[in-house]
Amino acid sequence: MKKGVMRPGHIQIRVLDIDEALKHYRDLLGLLEMDRDEQGRVYLKGWTEVDKFSVVLREADSAGMDFVAYKCVDEATVDKLREELIAYGCQIQDIPAGELKDCGRRVRFDSPSGHQFEIFATKKQTGKWGLNNVNPEAWPRNLTGMKATRFDHCLLYGPNINDTIDLLRSLLGFDLAEQVVDDKGTRLAGFLTVGMKAHDVAFIEHPEPGKLHHVSFYLDTWEDVLRAADLISMTDTSLDIGPTRHGLTHGKTIYFFDPSGNRSEVFAGGDYHYPDHEPVTWLADQLGKAIFYHDRVLNDRFLTVLT
Ligand SMILES: O=C/C=C/C=C(\O)C(=O)O
Numbered sequence: 001m002k003k004g005v006m007r008p009g010h011i012q013i014r015v016l017d018i019d020e021a022l023k024h025y026r027d028l029l030g031l032l033e034m035d036r037d038e039q040g041r042v043y044l045k046g047w048t049e050v051d052k053f054s055v056v057l058r059e060a061d062s063a064g065m066d067f068v069a070y071k072c073v074d075e076a077t078v079d080k081l082r083e084e085l086i087a088y089g090c091q092i093q094d095i096p097a098g099e100l101k102d103c104g105r106r107v108r109f110d111s112p113s114g115h116q117f118e119i120f121a122t123k124k125q126t127g128k129w130g131l132n133n134v135n136p137e138a139w140p141r142n143l144t145g146m147k148a149t150r151f152d153h154c155l156l157y158g159p160n161i162n163d164t165i166d167l168l169r170s171l172l173g174f175d176l177a178e179q180v181v182d183d184k185g186t187r188l189a190g191f192l193t194v195g196m197k198a199h200d201v202a203f204i205e206h207p208e209p210g211k212l213h214h215v216s217f218y219l220d221t222w223e224d225v226l227r228a229a230d231l232i233s234m235t236d237t238s239l240d241i242g243p244t245r246h247g248l249t250h251g252k253t254i255y256f257f258d259p260s261g262n263r264s265e266v267f268a269g270g271d272y273h274y275p276d277h278e279p280v281t282w283l284a285d286q287l288g289k290a291i292f293y294h295d296r297v298l299n300d301r302f303l304t305v306l307t
């Protein structure tokens with residue numbers, strides 16, 4: 001947290017049908033429905049998250065990500081970073097408090113990879129769901145589906161990822177935890193964190209700007225990932241790949257699709273990162289193993305289906 005950016009805050013996902021999407025994000029993933037607004041957007045969160053929401057679903061004609069936001073320690077940090085983003089040459093949009101319900105003002109900026117990012121510092125805190133802050137039990141008893149604990153990260157595809165990675169590292173204090181590098185030394189993928197988590201956002205180089213590869217949610221254990229796989233079968237949900245393990249960050253994972261074609265991941269475990277850690281590097285000729293540690297081969301769908 002070198003520059004006062006703490007953690008992922010929220011992601012707004014476009015879906016083709018909000019009721020179908022809720023069967024996926026609320027009933028299958030087990031996110032909690034927290035609110036709705038007059039635009040019809042639905043606000044959800046994982047049960048361990050202390051802020052009111054981390055996922056916003058917006059009905060639209062096309063799937064994908066509208067924006068992903070990172071929470072800062074205070075408003076003064078947002079002011080300072082806003083100036084630095086302008087000086088860097090980013091297009092800034094000031095989004096007023098209340099545009100997202102119970103969220104303070106946000107500063108939105110574009111990136112060379114064609115994605116919209118936001119920073120903000122204020123959001124209503126509702127606390128961990130179903131647990132008291134004093135003498136909390138281990139977990140709430142009435143969770144559903146996969147019982148996703150939190151929105152963990154997203155993987156974004158676009159051009160010029162190295163410029164976007166430089167921007168997030170130099171201005172917002174992200175660290176490069178892991179990378180994939182080709183035989184000429186060009187970085188093809190970067191996994192970035194602002195704290196000790198394995199990653200808070202990741203990028204893969206791709207010609208089309210602003211694309212979403214997946215939105216990932218954290219589960220506690222490998223057993224939970226296996227149970228998620230069972231639920232994917234029980235609900236006849238479109239499976240992408242898994243359960244398996246990543247080489248990159250070593251998480252135990254499964255990927256599947258929401259009814260609009262957005263890819264979801266649930267995963268458990270994974271490495272940790274301190275600011276003095278050198279980036280872990282995977283060489284492109286080992287890409288299969290880097291992504292799917294057991295199969296060691298890539299499937300075409302995994303690399304090409306984006307929203
Ligand atoms: O090419 C994709 C690599 C994906 C890795 C993850 O999704 C992860 O580590 O969570």
Ligand SMILES: [Fe+2]
Nearest residue numbers: 155214216265
């Ligand atoms: Fe992931």
